[in-house]
Structure formats: C-alpha cells, structure tokens
Amino acid sequence: MKNVIVIGDGMAGYPIEELGGKTPLQVAEKPNLDWIASNGRNGLLKNVPEKMPADSDVAIMSILGYDPREYYTGRGPLEAAGMDIELEEGDVAFRCNLITMDDGFIKDYSGGHLSTEEAEELMEVVKKNFGNLGDFYVGVDYRHLFVLRNAKDVAGSLSCRAPHKIVGEKVDGNLIEPGSVDIAESLNRMMLESKEILSDHPINEKRVEEGKNPANAIWVWGQGVKPSLVPIFEKYGVRGAVISAVTLVKGLGVLAGMDKVDVPGVTGYYDTDYENKADYGLRSLVDHDLVLIHVEAPDEAGHSGDIEEKIRAIENLDNYIVGRFLDNLDEDFTVSVMADHPTPIVVRNHVSDPVPFSIYSTRGDKDNISRFDEFEARNGSFGTLEGYKFMDVLFSSF
Numbered sequence: 001m002k003n004v005i006v007i008g009d010g011m012a013g014y015p016i017e018e019l020g021g022k023t024p025l026q027v028a029e030k031p032n033l034d035w036i037a038s039n040g041r042n043g044l045l046k047n048v049p050e051k052m053p054a055d056s057d058v059a060i061m062s063i064l065g066y067d068p069r070e071y072y073t074g075r076g077p078l079e080a081a082g083m084d085i086e087l088e089e090g091d092v093a094f095r096c097n098l099i100t101m102d103d104g105f106i107k108d109y110s111g112g113h114l115s116t117e118e119a120e121e122l123m124e125v126v127k128k129n130f131g132n133l134g135d136f137y138v139g140v141d142y143r144h145l146f147v148l149r150n151a152k153d154v155a156g157s158l159s160c161r162a163p164h165k166i167v168g169e170k171v172d173g174n175l176i177e178p179g180s181v182d183i184a185e186s187l188n189r190m191m192l193e194s195k196e197i198l199s200d201h202p203i204n205e206k207r208v209e210e211g212k213n214p215a216n217a218i219w220v221w222g223q224g225v226k227p228s229l230v231p232i233f234e235k236y237g238v239r240g241a242v243i244s245a246v247t248l249v250k251g252l253g254v255l256a257g258m259d260k261v262d263v264p265g266v267t268g269y270y271d272t273d274y275e276n277k278a279d280y281g282l283r284s285l286v287d288h289d290l291v292l293i294h295v296e297a298p299d300e301a302g303h304s305g306d307i308e309e310k311i312r313a314i315e316n317l318d319n320y321i322v323g324r325f326l327d328n329l330d331e332d333f334t335v336s337v338m339a340d341h342p343t344p345i346v347v348r349n350h351v352s353d354p355v356p357f358s359i360y361s362t363r364g365d366k367d368n369i370s371r372f373d374e375f376e377a378r379n380g381s382f383g384t385l386e387g388y389k390f391m392d393v394l395f396s397s398f
C-alpha cells in the first residue's frame, strides 16, 4: 500500500463577500480534490488544540500523529531538524530573524525579505560579535537559527515574542522576559547591540539607498529543546518521506523519522514548481510507503489577502500535484488531502478552526459528498477528529 498526504497550507478559509459568500476552496476549479472527496471518506480535523498557537508547526505535528499538548516544545528545534542541526540533550534552539528596527520600533520581521547571500554576510558579523553567547546557523533569507548549549533549565522560563506578531510595536516592552534572569538580559542586550553593529554595514547602507528595509538587527524567539517523537516506522510500520519548501515542515518530518527529500525549484511561494514536487513524490514512493507533500502558497495568499492567488494556488495544487498522483499511482494506494489550519482572506492570519480532510483509498468506502470544502466536510463519515488521530485512522481503516 502506498500512501500520499497532500497538505495545502492555510488552504481553508471563511466565506467572503467578493466570492458571493463562498470560500476560495468552494470557488476554485479543483476536479481532483473533489474526486477524492466524493470517492473517499471525509471529515474535519482539529489540528490546533485549545490555547495553542494556530500555526503550521502545531497543526502539522498533529497531522503526523503527535498530540502537540504533549510533544510541542517550540518552533526552533523543529527548524533545527530541518536544517540538519543536531541538538544534544539540554541544547535550546531559537529561531533567529534578521529584522528591521527603526527608531525603537519593530518595522519589519523579515529585514525587507533580504536575499540569502546578503544574510550570509550579515550573519558572519553576528557570529563574530555574539558567537561567545551561542552558535548561529545561517538558514534562508531572513530565517536563521541560534542555539544555546546546556540551557535547558532556563529555556522554560523565557518568554520571547514572535517578530511577525509585533510589527509596528515598540522594541521596549517586547524584549525577552523576565528581565531578571541573566540569560534573558544577555539575549536582550545582544538583540539591541546587533542594531548598532548591523546598521552601518555596507549591505544595509546599500539597501537603504535603494529604498529597501535594512536587515539591521537580530531577534531570537520560538525557543525549545528537541522534542522526542516516536518514529512513524515504529508506530505504523511505514517508511516515510517529506517534501516541503518550508524548513520547519521538513524538520517535523525528520523528527518523525521520515526522509527529507529536497526538490529543485520549490520556493514556498506562488511560483513554486508544483509538478516537480509531485514527480519527486512519485519517485520517493518507490522505496517509501508514505510521502507527505506540503504546499505553502495558499497560506501566503491568505496572509496577503489575495483572493485570486489563493484560488490559483488551490487549483495548481489540485492539477499539478493531486491530479498527477491520481494519474500515476497504481495498485493499492491512499491519497489524503487537507489544510493544516485555515488562513482566511478576511483575517489574513491563521485561525484554529477545524479543517476539511478527505482520504481516498483503493480499498475504502465512500461518503455521499460531492466536493472538497469547509462545509461539505461536515457531513463526512469521520465527523470531527482530533488532528493527532489522523494517522491512526489512515493506517487502521484501510
């Protein structure tokens, strides 16, 4: 049995006026997703438990079969795994953004979306000045990693703010709390001093000249120790592969014991190479039993409030990924499709509502449903399921 899971990040949403009271998922032309819904079994997945952040790390941890209330330790260690960084017992991994500070305010969580080449040079300066505090690892664009060694005991007491949630707010008041713990104070000092050091770097002077936001400070957040997840092979007896442009999704896969398959041409944006994802996925199924394909584009469109791009992203996912699997799989297989969390156009952010999911199996029953969307899914035979039960259902029902 071969199993494919396709996650459209933020693909679900709310009805919107511009679409006559329908959701982008309802309006999109998506014959393959609809075929799976009408020939398979459906339901709603509650991927984000109460009081937990409605983000992809929590939601996709659920989808992979781990209750985030028990296993989620923070975003940093997931990204570390996606970047092939080994964390030892007691190490604490932080996400480290290159951001724009302006006159005491957080102006941009992404340092003007600088290039990886620019970031590499700036992070060299960061390493030189602050490398005595911990280890810095260069990632992609504005997204980097900072690891404190043997700091397990302090990590739990630190309260760090995610920079994308405090854009437009003052730096003071958003620094790490508590101020009285030594490590919090030195991390705060590091973030503030980085502004002095990076501001007049030639890269930033050039960016300002060109009217771009300078990447003139670092900001650490999302810290945690490595979560210990029982590999899916031990739980379900399947060999898994993960395909995503997003580091934290790759990291979740790696921590779940899946192989990370890097695909050329994937960007995590509208212009990602959808077909390549499907082709690499099909190839991965030769020596794996499960492949998880994650597509970021619908979420990006949701954040931008771009209805057209959101619909297009859903149609591309349908046509170039789901369609390609359905055309090329033979013998016994399942294809599951779902969102991780909704990113409604009207909210332009993630919400924690349950998301629609469908499982088609060559050996399975079907529901009396004709389309894949937020409303039809309510009539599915699975009802509303806790997200972390999805894998149990997938590997015990078919």
Ligand SMILES: [Zn+2]
Binding pocket: 010, 299, 300, 303, 343, 350
């Ligand atoms: Zn998002």
